[in-house]
Amino acid sequence: MPYNYIRKNAIIKNKRKPMDKTSINQKLKTVFWITFIIYFLVLIKLIFFKLPLPAVLMIITGDDINYAHSVNIIPFKTIIFYLHGNPLPHIAFKNLLGNILFFIPFGFLLPVLLSKINSAKNILIASATFSLLLELLQIFLHLGSFDIDDIFLNTVGALIGYLVALKIFTPKKQT
Numbered sequence: 715m716p717y718n719y720i721r722k723n724a725i726i727k728n729k730r731k732p733m734d735k736t737s738i739n740q741k742l743k744t745v746f747w748i749t750f751i752i753y754f755l756v757l758i759k760l761i762f763f764k765l766p767l768p769a770v771l772m773i774i775t776g777d778d779i780n781y782a783h784s785v786n787i788i789p790f791k792t793i794i795f796y797l798h799g800n801p802l803p804h805i806a807f808k809n810l811l812g813n814i815l816f817f818i819p820f821g822f823l824l825p826v827l828l829s830k831i832n833s834a835k836n837i838l839i840a841s842a843t844f845s846l847l848l849e850l851l852q853i854f855l856h857l858g859s860f861d862i863d864d865i866f867l868n869t870v871g872a873l874i875g876y877l878v879a880l881k882i883f884t885p886k887k888q889t
Contacts, residue, residue, distance in 0.1 A: 743826075743827070746823055746826050746827055747827060749819075749823060750819075750823045750824075750827060753819045753820070753823065757816060757848075760816065761848055761852065761857075761858065762851070762852070762855065762857050762858070763857075764857075764858070783852070783853060783856055783857075783858060783859045783860075784859040784860075784861075785853060785859065785860045785861075786859070786860065786861045786862055786863065787860075787862050788862065789862055789863065789866065790863060790866075791862075791863065792809075792861050792863040792864075793810065793863045793866075793867070796809060796810055797810075810867065813863075813864050813867035813868055813871065814867050814868070814870055814871035814874070815871060816868065816871060817841060817845070817867075817868040817869070817870075817871030817872040817875065818871045818872070818874050818875035818878070819875060820840075820841055820844065820868075820871070820872045820875060821837050821841060821871065821872030821873055821874060821875025821876040821877075821878075821879070822875035822876065822878055822879045823875075823879075824837065824840060824841075824872075824876075825837065825876060825879055825880075826879055826883065834873060834876060834877075837872055837873060837875075837876040838869060838872075838873060840872075841868060841869045841871075841872030841873070842865055842868075842869045844868075845864065845865040845868035845869060846865055848868075849861065849862075849864055849865060
């Protein structure tokens with residue numbers, strides 16, 4: 715029996731309609747939203763809850779005055795410091811690469827989920843703004859330090875994610 719005959723009979727037999735493009739797109743968008751929410755929660759955990767919860771609560775309430783936090787507003791200061799082998803190469807690599815990698819999903823998912831974020835400029839603005847917000851929250855909640863270089867690296871990561879999404883979701887031209 716030809717494949718089409720089997721497929722048609724299976725659909726009739728199961729009384730199921732084949733999925734249309736709108737239904738598939740809606741289900742895919744739901745999967746992307748769920749993925750974005752999970753990504754967001756993991757990002758928040760990594761940024762704000764590096765320490766165990768009791769320690770975080772002590773810091774927020776002001777009971778722990780020994781937790782170090784700093785502010786760097788000089789562009790590329792931390793990046794240059796890390797590239798010169800300070801503090802340790804594996805810590806520098808983790809921080810530099812981590813800041814880029816953590817924002818690739820942001821740049822990939824945002825234009826897929828929000829049609830208004832459809833250009834590199836919009837991704838740049840959205841990722842820099844979101845990263846700035848996270849950096850400010852870290853310093854105000856005393857749960858980390860503010861570093862302008864983190865904003866730069868996060869934005870680079872988001873732009874990489876956007877370029878990947880563009881490559882995947884842009885229809886190829888027929889030649």
